[in-house]
Amino acid sequence: MNMVQSVSALRVASLRKVFQRPAVDGLDLRVGQGEFYALLGPNGAGKTTTLRMIAGLMQPDAGEVSIFGIDALANPIAAKRITAWVSDEPMIYDKLSPTEYLAFVAGLWGMDPTLAEKKSAALLDWLELKPHAHERCEDFSKGMRQKVALAGALVHEPKLIILDEPLTGLDARAARLVKDALLARVREGCTVIMTTHILEVAERMAERIGVISRGRLIAEGTLEELRKQSGSSNTSLEDVFLTLVAEQETTQ
Amino acid sequence: MSTPASWLWLARHEARLAIRDLRHLMTAGGRWRIRNVAISFALLAVGLHLLAFGIVAPHAEMTLEAGTRGFTSITGTLLLTFFLLLSQSLEHVTRLFYGRGDLDLFRSSPAPLRRLFAIRVLAIAVSSILMSLVVALPAVNMLALLGGLRWFAALGVAVATALAAAGIALVLAALLFDTLGPRRTRFAAQVASAIIGSAFIIGVQAVAILSIGTLSPRDFFDSDLVLSYMPPPDNALWIPARAVLGSVPDLALTIVSAASVLIVPMVILSGRLGGYAIATASVSHGGSRPVWGARLFRTASPRQLLQRKEWMLLVRDPWLASQSLMQLLYLIPAGLLLWRFYGDSRGALLVLAPVLTMAAGQLGGGLAWLAVSGEDAPDLIATAPISPTYNLTAKVEAVLIAVFAVFAPFLIGVFMHSWLMALVIAGAIFLAAASSTLIQIWFRSQAKRRYFRRRQTSSRIATFAEAFSSVAWASAAALAMNESWYAVAPTIIAMLVLTATWSIRPR
Numbered sequence: 001m002n003m004v005q006s007v008s009a010l011r012v013a014s015l016r017k018v019f020q021r022p023a024v025d026g027l028d029l030r031v032g033q034g035e036f037y038a039l040l041g042p043n044g045a046g047k048t049t050t051l052r053m054i055a056g057l058m059q060p061d062a063g064e065v066s067i068f069g070i071d072a073l074a075n076p077i078a079a080k081r082i083t084a085w086v087s088d089e090p091m092i093y094d095k096l097s098p099t100e101y102l103a104f105v106a107g108l109w110g111m112d113p114t115l116a117e118k119k120s121a122a123l124l125d126w127l128e129l130k131p132h133a134h135e136r137c138e139d140f141s142k143g144m145r146q147k148v149a150l151a152g153a154l155v156h157e158p159k160l161i162i163l164d165e166p167l168t169g170l171d172a173r174a175a176r177l178v179k180d181a182l183l184a185r186v187r188e189g190c191t192v193i194m195t196t197h198i199l200e201v202a203e204r205m206a207e208r209i210g211v212i213s214r215g216r217l218i219a220e221g222t223l224e225e226l227r228k229q230s231g232s233s234n235t236s237l238e239d240v241f242l243t244l245v246a247e248q249e250t251t252q
Numbered sequence: 253m254s255t256p257a258s259w260l261w262l263a264r265h266e267a268r269l270a271i272r273d274l275r276h277l278m279t280a281g282g283r284w285r286i287r288n289v290a291i292s293f294a295l296l297a298v299g300l301h302l303l304a305f306g307i308v309a310p311h312a313e314m315t316l317e318a319g320t321r322g323f324t325s326i327t328g329t330l331l332l333t334f335f336l337l338l339s340q341s342l343e344h345v346t347r348l349f350y351g352r353g354d355l356d357l358f359r360s361s362p363a364p365l366r367r368l369f370a371i372r373v374l375a376i377a378v379s380s381i382l383m384s385l386v387v388a389l390p391a392v393n394m395l396a397l398l399g400g401l402r403w404f405a406a407l408g409v410a411v412a413t414a415l416a417a418a419g420i421a422l423v424l425a426a427l428l429f430d431t432l433g434p435r436r437t438r439f440a441a442q443v444a445s446a447i448i449g450s451a452f453i454i455g456v457q458a459v460a461i462l463s464i465g466t467l468s469p470r471d472f473f474d475s476d477l478v479l480s481y482m483p484p485p486d487n488a489l490w491i492p493a494r495a496v497l498g499s500v501p502d503l504a505l506t507i508v509s510a511a512s513v514l515i516v517p518m519v520i521l522s523g524r525l526g527g528y529a530i531a532t533a534s535v536s537h538g539g540s541r542p543v544w545g546a547r548l549f550r551t552a553s554p555r556q557l558l559q560r561k562e563w564m565l566l567v568r569d570p571w572l573a574s575q576s577l578m579q580l581l582y583l584i585p586a587g588l589l590l591w592r593f594y595g596d597s598r599g600a601l602l603v604l605a606p607v608l609t610m611a612a613g614q615l616g617g618g619l620a621w622l623a624v625s626g627e628d629a630p631d632l633i634a635t636a637p638i639s640p641t642y643n644l645t646a647k648v649e650a651v652l653i654a655v656f657a658v659f660a661p662f663l664i665g666v667f668m669h670s671w672l673m674a675l676v677i678a679g680a681i682f683l684a685a686a687s688s689t690l691i692q693i694w695f696r697s698q699a700k701r702r703y704f705r706r707r708q709t710s711s712r713i714a715t716f717a718e719a720f721s722s723v724a725w726a727s728a729a730a731l732a733m734n735e736s737w738y739a740v741a742p743t744i745i746a747m748l749v750l751t752a753t754w755s756i757r758p759r
Contacts, residue, residue, distance in 0.1 A: 103549035113550040
């Protein structure tokens with residue numbers, strides 16, 4: 001699966017966003033279809049800003065975003081139809097049950113109600129939410145809420161899933177369920193791009209890893225390729241990451 | 253330097269937080285605004301004094317010889333103020349138990365919770381006193397200017413009113429907590445607070461309509477009917493009224509009594525307040541109750557989905573629903589007026605137009621805030637394959653449909669009397685609700701729905717704009733009902749308010 005096909009699942013070119021200083025500074029990125037891509041970087045590197053611009057939550061100052069060949073800036077509705085977004089802070093409706101939430105999300109994405117119902121039931125079962133399927137989400141733990149948000153992202157069968165720190169605050173069991181769910185989707189041909197501070201997760205799950213610092217992509221490739229770029233072999237991703245970021249900061 | 257966790261230390265801590273909150277509220281964090289705030293306050297003070305002059309000038313010569321008629325009028329005003337302060341204090345006291353904030357820090361520290369809560373109840377009393385003085389000061393200043401320094405005694409009564417309100421609020425909150433438990437007290441206290449705040453004026457208006465056929469509380473208190481039930485001037489009931497008029501012994505008695513109303517329950521109850529706060533920390537929302545609304549989402553277009561979602565969230569949140577609909581309590585007198593004079597007095601029905609329009613503007617603004625700013629899953633909506641305009645249109649429709657659903661019974665009632673009047677009122681309701689909705693869209697600022705009550709403090713401009721446009725549309729409706737071309741003037745004012753608000757909206 002380690003290949004960039006002719007039509008990339010995601011292509012980002014010269015992406016730029018400036019707040020008080022450039023948060024994303026001429027970023028180029030390409031993720032192939034069916035690929036699991038991890039975007040790493042220190043705090044304030046521009047990871048979340050990049051993903052929010054890709055997901056259509058923020059307007060870039062310059063650059064291009066293309067999702068499966070669709071210009072996401074010129075035609076956001078078509079791009080959103082095949083995309084899902086999950087953030088570290090699950091934003092769901094406290095007063096709806098997981099079943100109702102999934103029915104609402106499926107309706108927004110224009111899914112056939114019967115199919116949506118079946119998908120919802122299967123997802124809730126898989127994510128161990130079935131016993132709580134008809135309870136309001138207001139008393140749910142952070143892990144349960146994150147699982148509901150993930151189910152919402154998966155129910156409409158997106159081709160590209162964008163996740164910003166989806167494992168933050170999850171216990172080991174919930175984190176394992178989320179990771180399994182994502183890997184299963186990738187095996188079915190779905191593309192995943194995810195940021196995480198847990199480098200072991202990126203190391204184990206991602207086929208390619210991008211390292212971003214001060215809004216720029218400073219390194220990209222498989223773990224082996226990153227080791228070569230950092231000039232160290234047989235080291236963990238953590239060592240590689242720290243070396244690459246330190247080199248970049250020294251250069252600047 | 254005071255000893256850490258001592259009374260003085262805690263009081264200083266609370267005062268520092270309160271002052272910083274107040275300063276942030278006034279300046280929105282900007283230093284440069286302090287001058288603007290000072291100028292605004294000066295202008296407001298001048299305006300309030302002019303307004304007070306118009307209202308109190310005829311009464312400046314009133315003395316202790318005013319008799320039952322004068323005492324009734326003063327006591328009515330004091331009762332109105334008392335109930336408003338009681339309503340606000342009850343809300344603040346309840347918030348003490350439910351607000352988490354720094355409470356977990358205090359609970360995990362060796363500092364005595366009893367002391368902290370006693371200080372916080374006192375802080376509520378102080379804020380109540382300040383509010384009472386702000387309201388009373390312009391009127392008292394004008395009365396003192398025209399009728400003599402004796403009127404400054406009224407400020408002491410204002411302080412006493414606030415102290416008594418804080419004390420009774422504490423007792424009520426404790427009673428609610430002991431009776432209903434931590435899960436239900438918050439909601440019950442919010443409802444009780446809204447009812448207490450409006451009950452007196454609504455009650456007076458209702459009795460006034462049913463007895464003497466007027467909406468005016470002043471006419472009611474002046475009426476022979478009311479005076480015939482009042483005790484003689486030397487009765488103890490009139491002690492606060494006599495204190496307002498400058499009787500020093502009555503003033504001392506009023507203040508001492510009011511202070512005891514606060515201090516006695518505070519001493520008795522402050523030890524239990526920490527326990528209440530601990531109990532609220534483990535409250536469950538009752539999420540295990542199954543809900544079955546998914547079918548409402550299954551056969552709907554995205555537009556209907558968004559609308560049904562808004563209505564479902566509102567209906568399932570009794571606290572929010574009560575906060576939005578509580579304003580409609582003020583429609584009870586209007587409903588009574590419609591019922592009392594239905595079919596035999598066109599003049600009385602004319603009063604309905606501005607009342608309904610005003611209420612529609614306020615209700616529309618509240619619902620629009622919930623739909624636009626209070627969206628709990630903004631990222632979900634923003635990443636859904638629908639355009640922002642489509643989403644906004646659906647939400648505006650949800651608000652307007654809800655507003656018309658609430659006012660439909662009134663409109664049907666008026667329609668049976670005159671279709672033209674119903675049409676005018678419906679148009680005014682639409683314009684007022686739509687204007688408030690637009691203002692909320694222009695000043696939208698993402699917030700949790702539970703901060704609904706604070707929406708009015710997050711943007712003063714939006715709050716004032718909403719109020720001004722509602723008043724302007726209400727005036728236009730009243731004049732249009734009278735078939736007067738002067739209705740054009742408030743219509744233009746409403747449009748100007750909207751244009752000005754649009755031009756200063758955040759971008």
